[in-house]
Amino acid sequence: MEASPRTPILELKGISKRFGAVQALKDVNFEVFTGEVVGLVGDNGAGKSTLIKCISGIYPIDAGEIFFEGKPVTITGPKDVGRLGIETVYQDLALCDNLDVVANLYLGREAINQNVHPLVSPLNEVKMEKRAIEVLKTLSVKLPSPRRVVASLSGGQRQSVAVARAVMWNSRVVLLDEPTAALGVAQSRMVLDLILQLKKQGLGVVVISHNLADIFEVVDRIIVLRLGRRVGTFMAGSTSREQIVSAITGAEFGEVEENNTANGSEGGMAG
Amino acid sequence: MSMKIASPARLTAWAGRNTAMVALLIVFLIGSLFVENFLTGLNLSAILYQYAIIGFLALGQLLVILTAGIDLSQGSLVALTSIVTAYMMRSFGITVAVISGLIASALLGFATGFIVSRTRIPAFVVTLGSLGIARGLALLIADAKPISIEIESFVDFGRANLLGIPVSAILWILLGVGLAFFLKNRRIGRHIYAVGGGEESARLSGVDVKNVKLLVYGLSGLLTAIGGIIWTARLSSGSPIGGTNYEMESIAAVMVGGGSLFGGVGSVSGTVVGVLLFGVINSILNLVGISPYWQGTIKGVLILAAVALSQIRRVHTTH
Numbered sequence: 001m002e003a004s005p006r007t008p009i010l011e012l013k014g015i016s017k018r019f020g021a022v023q024a025l026k027d028v029n030f031e032v033f034t035g036e037v038v039g040l041v042g043d044n045g046a047g048k049s050t051l052i053k054c055i056s057g058i059y060p061i062d063a064g065e066i067f068f069e070g071k072p073v074t075i076t077g078p079k080d081v082g083r084l085g086i087e088t089v090y091q092d093l094a095l096c097d098n099l100d101v102v103a104n105l106y107l108g109r110e111a112i113n114q115n116v117h118p119l120v121s122p123l124n125e126v127k128m129e130k131r132a133i134e135v136l137k138t139l140s141v142k143l144p145s146p147r148r149v150v151a152s153l154s155g156g157q158r159q160s161v162a163v164a165r166a167v168m169w170n171s172r173v174v175l176l177d178e179p180t181a182a183l184g185v186a187q188s189r190m191v192l193d194l195i196l197q198l199k200k201q202g203l204g205v206v207v208i209s210h211n212l213a214d215i216f217e218v219v220d221r222i223i224v225l226r227l228g229r230r231v232g233t234f235m236a237g238s239t240s241r242e243q244i245v246s247a248i249t250g251a252e253f254g255e256v257e258e259n260n261t262a263n264g265s266e267g268g269m270a271g
Numbered sequence: 272m273s274m275k276i277a278s279p280a281r282l283t284a285w286a287g288r289n290t291a292m293v294a295l296l297i298v299f300l301i302g303s304l305f306v307e308n309f310l311t312g313l314n315l316s317a318i319l320y321q322y323a324i325i326g327f328l329a330l331g332q333l334l335v336i337l338t339a340g341i342d343l344s345q346g347s348l349v350a351l352t353s354i355v356t357a358y359m360m361r362s363f364g365i366t367v368a369v370i371s372g373l374i375a376s377a378l379l380g381f382a383t384g385f386i387v388s389r390t391r392i393p394a395f396v397v398t399l400g401s402l403g404i405a406r407g408l409a410l411l412i413a414d415a416k417p418i419s420i421e422i423e424s425f426v427d428f429g430r431a432n433l434l435g436i437p438v439s440a441i442l443w444i445l446l447g448v449g450l451a452f453f454l455k456n457r458r459i460g461r462h463i464y465a466v467g468g469g470e471e472s473a474r475l476s477g478v479d480v481k482n483v484k485l486l487v488y489g490l491s492g493l494l495t496a497i498g499g500i501i502w503t504a505r506l507s508s509g510s511p512i513g514g515t516n517y518e519m520e521s522i523a524a525v526m527v528g529g530g531s532l533f534g535g536v537g538s539v540s541g542t543v544v545g546v547l548l549f550g551v552i553n554s555i556l557n558l559v560g561i562s563p564y565w566q567g568t569i570k571g572v573l574i575l576a577a578v579a580l581s582q583i584r585r586v587h588t589t590h
Contacts, residue, residue: 058475078477094475098468098535099461107465108477110458122456 007070009034009204010055010086010173015064017050024050026228028064032173032204037195039215039236040208042225043248048208051225052175056088057081082109085172089162089179097151101143102132104150105165135168136160139194156187163194173204180214192218212241226250290580291528291544298548302555309558312435319440320505322550324349326443326543327498328521330450331380331491333542336525337454338466338487339534340394344383344401345495345521349514350409352376352499357418357509365425372503373496379405380492381485388484398488402518409511418509429504439501444543446494451539463487467534523570524549527577549573 008031017025025047032038042048053059055066057078066073068084075081081088088094095104102125103110111128112121132146141160143153150158159179166174176195180188195218198205209215215222216236224232224247232247245251302309328345335342356372363371383401387394420426431438454460465473466483474480498517503509528545530537549570556566 056475078475082477088475090475094469094472096465096468096472096476096535098464103461103465107461107473110461112458120457123458123461 006033008032008067009069011067011070012051012055013065013067015051015054015066016062017047017054017059018062024228025054028225028228028230030055030223030230032206034172034204035199035202036221037199037205037207037219039219039222040206040225041210041212041215041222041244041248045227046225046248047228048225049177050228052088052177052206052208055081055086055175078108082169085170086175087166087169087171087173088175088177089159089166090177095150095158095162098149100149101136101146101153101161102129104161105132105135105168107165109169131168135164139164139167139197140190154187155182156184156190159183159187159191160194163191167198167203171203173206174198175206175208177208178210179207180209180211188214212244215244216241224248289529289541289544291541291548291577294527295544295548295551298551298555302551302558306555306558309555314554314558316432316435316437318547318550318554320437321553322546323437323440323443324498324502324505325517325520325524325549326440326546327446327494327501328517329524329542329546330443330447330539331494332518332521333525333530333537333539334450334463334487335394335491336467336522336530336532337463337534337537338484339470339532340387340484340487341398341522341532342380342383342488342491342495343395343398343518344379344405345491346514346517346519347402347405347409348376348379348492348495349499349502349517350511351379351405352496353503353506353509353513354409354413354418354511355509356500356503357420358412360420360422360425361418365422368425369500372500373493376405376496376499377489377493380495381489383492384485384488387488388481394488406511413509413511415511417511420503420507420509425504426507429501429507442497442501446497447539447543454539459483459486464535467536469535520549520570521546523574523577526574 010030010032012028012030015025015028015030016023028047028051030040030051040048040051050059054061055075057075057080060076066075068086073080073084096107099107106128111124111131113124114121129146136143136146139160141157141164143157143161150161153161159182163174163176163179166176179191179195183191192214195205195207199218207215207219219236222234222236222239222244223230224234224244226248231250234244234247308314328349332342332345352372352375355375356368358368359371360368379401383397386392386397390397428438433441454463462473462478462483465476465478466480470480473483499514502513506513524545525537525542526532526545527548528537528541528543530542530545552569552573553566556569561569
């Protein structure tokens, strides 16, 4: 029962997104606070990935507002989002298989020697490799070599590289789309530990997952989407898995009333 | 050190990575030992004269293929460049003519790139359209007849050589070295590889995929135009029907040199070796007196073998 309402680091209000005849998101509110892990769950087609892609600037939103640290922001592309300190790790890993680990970590923001024009400046490979090794070390990610082509790495290693890339830019908010879907038990464990590490560092973390066991292990709050609407908010500590499943499938609730006033301390509407 | 380099395991590994180079060495050796008049300055420089032109096209084709695209318009662009250059040379002199030829082809290349990057139409279809447009324009401007060039200094440029090496080949190699450097050590080069390695991933990472694609087709047009200018000088006339199937040779050279039509894989050095391999094979087949019809067949088999090899390599690298 927190008394002073905190400002979310990232807040979305009334987000709608339509693809042709499909209303992928309808009037969705969303918020994540610093040092908090939010689980975003829902059935296939509930709009989880669409919401993530709206936040990360891949899809322009049809309606709604986005606030970062309480201030309204306009997002027109991935670069805007990167500038705010919001990073995304996509389900398909978003790595280029033909490039090595260092090149992937720096893709789109390669370090260059600043003395010449950006178009013709040589890449600063030494700087990139040094920093890459540093980041991988602090995250305890073990790789044969940072110069290995990503295609030759295991699923867990690739996921680790993807997560490492997301957090190495002093990010404030990290969005993880199915971070453990393709991983074995030990490798999932590693990624979950990584998530808790990010929380400890004060980042806002959003995890999309089908795996409720994973969700319950790391998240503080669970937001449920169904058919493009937000249908429930639950505190992980005081909710059973069955309640979440009901909200996801709509089994008990029918059209569940919305709960848009979550402020990080609320018990949720499932009583 | 010398022991290490000479060790059979290392040699095998090197050969596995440089199939085209090994093939070139073997074919060159066969030519030198068994084919009369092969290992002569005259013949070697003839190979370079002829294949430096394909070489410029192949450098452009490499850039396009690295992004998982393809440029079928190159042969027609050679014809368009040659006709525009020859036509303009009649009234405006060399400089204006050459620049016009370069601009015509580059413009069409950028237009192609614009359509490929801004629509979902496959590059195969778009460049097939450009192929038709360039050829049609060349025929229209020239009224379907060759345009002869009387200016001696331009014709001389086509035959010029430095220490027995054709100037066009030297230009080609210099440009290739520059391009290799650009691909390896510059941001845009990195992004060209990234687009081919995973277009969606590159886009999500903030790579300007659209403009990378626009650029590679534009550069392909420009590099093709350079080849076209040299071709025109060698021929001392513009021809609206020239350059037919040159794109097939440039595509083949890129693939034989380790490039993959799936994108993201390929190199300037491999491409240069691929071009030289086709040049040497072509020369041997000519010297031995094998019919041109067989030559096409043999090249076709080589291309298939190269694709098969690249498939095998792909399977190896993804597992």
